[in-house]
Amino acid sequence: MDTQTATQPAKSGAAGAAEFPGSDSRKFNYFEPKGRKATHYEDMTLDVQPDPDRYLLQDWIINFPDGTPTYSKDWTRVKAADWHKFRAVDQEWEKTHYQRQSTICGTIQNVIDNGRRSGAVGRFDKSWVKVLADHVGAYKHAEFGLGTSLMQAQRYGFTQMINNAILTNSSYKLRFTQDLTLYLGEIGLDIEGGIDKDAGKRNWLENPIWQGTRRAVEEIMGATDYLEQYVAINIVFEPLIGELFRSGFILQMAAAHNDFITPSVVSAAEGDYERNLANCVELIHVLLNDKDYALHNRIVISEWIEKHGKLCLAAAVQLQPIWSQPRVKVASFTEALEQARNRLRMICAETGLAAPSIVA
């Protein structure tokens, strides 16, 4: 019956086994790559979250009871002519994310294990152990609050690129808060009398030194604008409080108190932040150069930075007494704070924003 020998199926299912229209169309062709060629990250990410303005023919098909669709541009005050312009600078997709996170986990675990094995924890200065228990213990809650804020925020973005950048940011923060938590638990095993495991939370909830920071974090947790959360964390909180405490205090003070382990644990967060900052700066840059809403966005984002800047700077100033608690005072709060303010100025300059009044 078969008269069409030419129509026999090809023998191989491999690329190149036959030539016909489309047989060499081997690239995703539905988006404009940022560079000359699409990156693997772009291939993994773009248009997975659909958009009625692009290919979502039937529009969003479920609404919230107030008529808001599954994704809405109104979930932030910022506006964009094209929400799809942003690309994460760190280009993360699952493989790179797990590789990086796993490497950090392995490194930290090694440092802690080797340090403990060599008896290093027992040589920590006593005053320093209390600082770790009270203040690293308190600070871990700040990281937790930011991590869960970002976990919330990753539901709201209008594109996959924005939401995935926020998601990985959340993942980094939540890993770090757990790093600190487990680290304190582990070194506690090597310290006579252990480490008061409730000291951190007590300080976080009650010590006046930390109340400004807690207020600043709760302000971010309570914000209902996801981009306000993302910007407040990366542009404001991180330089003014995060780096101030991590780099300006822990990394500088630890060695003088015979502690070579804590800096390794903490510096992972500085590496995380560089990447998250780059992503956030890029997003702001895109929004400030939007063809329709550049000025509007500048006003809105500046307002956020002003608002959270005030809270965070006040919180930072309240942290000052911590610098005088370790026995050896090798770092000065004033210098650390000046550096933090400078950092904020530099970040603003990089995004093209004017520095907020608190550092102007």
Next chain:
Amino acid sequence: MAAGLTLNKITSQKGISIAEATSRVADLGWTPTYVQEAQTFPTDYKISKVPRDPMKQVLRSYFPMQEEKDNRVYGALDAALRGDMFRNVEPRWVEWMKLFLAIIPFPEISAARAMAMVARLAPGEELRTGFTMQMVDEFRHSTIQMNLKKWYMENYIDPAGFDITEKAFGKCYASTIGRQFGEGFICGDAITSANVYLTVVAETAFTNTLFVAMPSEAARNGDYALPTVFLSVQSDESRHIGNGHSMLMAMINDPSNHQLLERDLKYAFWQNHAIVDAAIGTFIEYGTTNRDKNKESYVELWHRWIYEDYYRTYMLPLEKYGIKIHHDDVSAAWDRLVKKNYVHKIAQFFAVGWPVNFWRIEAQTDKDFEWFEHKYPGWYAEFGDFWKWYARKSVPGETNILFDQENGYVYPHRCWSCMCPCVIREDFCVGEVDGKLYTYCSEQCKWTHTVAFQAEYEGRPTPAMGRFKGQRIWEDCYHGWDLADAIKDLGFVRPDGKTITAQPHLRFGPKDMWTLDHVRGNTLQSPLVLLREMSLADREKHVAQYRAGFKINPCNGSCSCRH
């Protein structure tokens, strides 16, 4: 303490126990006092009780464990290429992956987004940590599947359809059902969507057919890549099922939740059945070339995974909390699969609409007929002629089967709820909401739209419940369009600008391929638009006729196909 090193110390350093670690991590949260967190994704449920046994894991062990899994996946993909997998892969199978992999990354990433909705409702931080891991898992699933798809595109004989994948997802008349699936996870009442629909039903019941049954069939078709990726995906699923169950247990003791839970279990089970069985049933039964009579058919798999494992061992035990389980719907779903040929009719529908798809569907042949008749007695009498017609009409120049008058197929209505075609004619029904007429595949789906997705349920206000919106009927988008123009508008055209992306066969020669010119001159119509235009009397007549069904004409005589 800082005493000298001993070998013993090196080899067995004491750490903190996993219980201690998780309890410390669980203590990271606090109740804000300066600023309250807004309840941005509301629910009508009350969540009170801290769940008893949330999963115990911390991120420090989670990330290395996942990276290790990834290494195995990527190693296996490399090995598949070295072993020339694509020389022996069955194109019939890979073609369906164009549809499956277009759909699935969106529901996956939606599951990640859903974690935001349940995280703030989680009673206890241990459960929230579980949701955190699930969020990152789902990010993993979405992008690892995109990677697999790109890999097929680069290595499979016909990349067309993979190359437009996410665009196609948003436009295609078949992937539309996957959008209902994904959006269902993230819109409306936070518990209804992100807990009951996503986890308690989709993940707990249906991921086994998706991620376990599918891979077995892939392997039978020479595809070793899909099993590697999807079994790895499935290995994260027990964690998600645990999260969902913990959340469920945090609500189930409060009788005021029972009414809502019964509503949502009914909606979620029925809709998951309608959508997942339509898609996965078709892939497994019609996307395979393996006709081993000893292997389980889709309904046999369903009986094992859904009926035994889910219904009997997961759902039934909920009765002891006072939850009414919808036994009727479980047996109705079973009947739809076994007695009413749901999967076969869906496959027929996908085939009939091939020009507005973006992958190739080849005709079923004698070898397939034999297997179907063996597994589903009576199949041949109902579907044999259809597939003969389909083969005959697969040659360019023939009338496109969608508009062919000879074969007797009648294009179905769409269901406003599950968005699947109303292929079981006798169950077709209509309903009205706010004075507007809608069509449904079944009474259950009618209930979902007219009763469940409303501001009030059985007299109780449900202010958090979502609404069905948008252009839910795909056919409405192209009512009155010429088929060729619709295909162009969809973007389902190959790079030469005229050859159609989809083809009704697996013949890879350029001469065998349909172009826009072959289908021009046929006008698409939306059955719902036509129905709404009818007078009341005509409408009733139409519904009665529709429910009576149609019969495929015998496909005899001279024929260019192989039967």
